Amino acid sequence: MNSYLLLAIAIVSEVFGSSMLKMSKGFSKWMPSIAVVIGMGSAFYFLSQSLKELPLGVAYAIWSGVGTALTAMIGVFVWKENFNVKKALGLVLIIAGVIIMKLSTGSSA
Incomplete structure (x- = not known):
């Protein structure tokens, strides 16, 4: 299986798990x-x-950058958390960092 597909599944799984943390109410709700x-x-x-x-x-x-960005967006859209210029700038910087890290490898992997 393609390594980037596996990474995408890992990201979606992590975002799901993180979102469930909020719903678990400190692990007091078992499902x-x-x-x-x-x-x-x-x-x-x-x-x-x-x-x-x-x-x-x-x-x-x-994994961490895309997961952070997606989790932040779930916070905004699902949990109605505040979204402002500082949060938007932070997400842009995270995404830029991920792109720079990918470009720094010099490989197609």
């Missing part, structure tokens, strides 16, 4: 708590599989 474990377990499994071909620094930068 969302189980979903956290499944989401995070899947995230680390698929991240580990993507690392068979991808450089660690690049994969982790993409």
Whole structure:
């Protein structure tokens, strides 16, 4: 399976698990708590599989950066959290950092 597809699955799994953390109410609700474990377990499994071909620094930068951006957007759209210029700038800088990390590898992996 394509290493970037595995990484994308890892990102979606991590975002799902992080979103369930909010719903778990500090692990006091058992269904969302189980979903956290499944989401995070899947995230680390698929991240580990993507690392068979991808450089660690690049994969982790993409995983954490894209995951952070998606989680922030879920916070805004689902949980009605505040979105302002500072948050937008932070997300732009994260995405720019991920792009720079990818360009720094000089490989097509």
